[in-house]
Amino acid sequence: MSEKIMTAKLTEHELSEIRALIEQRSGILFDDSRERFFSQRIREHMAAKRLFHGADLLRLMRSSNVEYDSLVERLLTQETSFFRYPSIFEALEKKVLREMHAKKFWENPRSLRVWSAGCATGEEPYTIAMTICDSLEFAEAWNLHILATDISRQALTQAERGLYPARELTAVNPRQKEAYFSRVGEQFLVRPRIRNLVSFAQMNLAQAVYMGRFDIIFCMNVMIYFTDDRRTALIQRFYEYLEPGGYLFVGHAESVAKAGVKFDTSVYGDCILYQKPIAPHARKATAAAGNSSGGASGEERA
CATH class of the missing domain: 1.10.155 (Chemotaxis Receptor Methyltransferase Cher; domain 1)
Structure with missing residues (x-):
């Protein structure tokens, strides 16, 4: 009302x-x-x-x-839903995760750390988890961890509950809905397989807190609320927190160009990808492994 x-x-x-x-x-x-x-x-x-x-x-x-x-x-308060930005998750699945699989194939154990910064009510980190489970071969053999943070305790409470109305699942296909959700009345509950990959924490991105290194960072439509100085400081922290070869995803209206950090930039579909540079010899090895496993199409260097 x-x-x-x-x-x-x-x-x-x-x-x-x-x-x-x-x-x-x-x-x-x-x-x-x-x-x-x-x-x-x-x-x-x-x-x-x-x-x-x-x-x-x-x-x-x-x-x-x-x-x-x-x-x-x-x-x-903002509206959100699962797979809200299809091109972002297509790039994650067909470009970034394939690359990560090739890069980490011989590691023991294989691990993947993702940060969803500004996760709101949880749809984004759960979408990331579903995409990873759909994309990585033998995903259960990986050490997977998705850290999801937000400034709003109320939003995090809803995210941890993992219960959503049907209207927020319109972009979830029938197979994913069956595999990753259970129906509770007129709503849908995220199954433990996905919930257990995500941990939630309250965090103010304006305050610097080091949480280790990440392979992928999502910060979608959050930096529009920050001043130029705070935005620059945050992007520099993201760069520091990323592993070499790691990727940063930001909103379509956001850019890292003025932050003074040297991301490698490429385009996949209509998604701009920001990658922390890797050493030349490591780049060649990753590219070779990616080609041997089929590689990814649709990429252009910006």
Whole structure:
């Protein structure tokens, strides 16, 4: 049920203070292009909390982490679904995972670490897990770990539950739905085989926390909320955290060009791939192994 938006006394100065407080604490920037959205969500929140003055909201935000988080939750709510960006997961399956399989084929044990940064309610990391299980030969013989992080505790609670309405599975094919979900009434529950590959943790990407190295990092449509400086710092951290030859996936409207790091860039379909460079001799070995196993088509160097 929609919340009735009552008349709230909210000045431009108070809106600016709220915006500045969120940027200071969470690194999230709501710039002029999101002014209308930001103002509307603030007023909706004030109506839900029965607050009549912007000063009352500011006081709550400064005195209570729970109240602060509650507002941020409302501002960051976004629609998502499984396989939301088909071209991204096609590139993951047909290019990146084939390459990883060739690169790690003789390792013992074979391992693959993936980070879904800004995972929202879990559809993205579970989609990654399904794609890996569909793509890697003898996936059960690999040490697979997908770390999924988000700033929203509420979103993570839903993600950990792994229960979704049918409308979010429209892009999941019948075989995947049968293999990776069980029906619970009118909803679908992610099966343990997939759930056990993913671990969830609350994290603010504006704060540097080292968690080891990753083969693949997803950060889709998150950096649009950051200032240029914070975006640059985050991309540099992603570069540092990636293994040589590892890949970074970002949203279609996002770019790493101004971050001052030297990713190798290629195009697969309509997906831009950013790869941390590998040593020349390792590149040749990986390419040879990939060719011997069939390779991947559709790639262009940018």
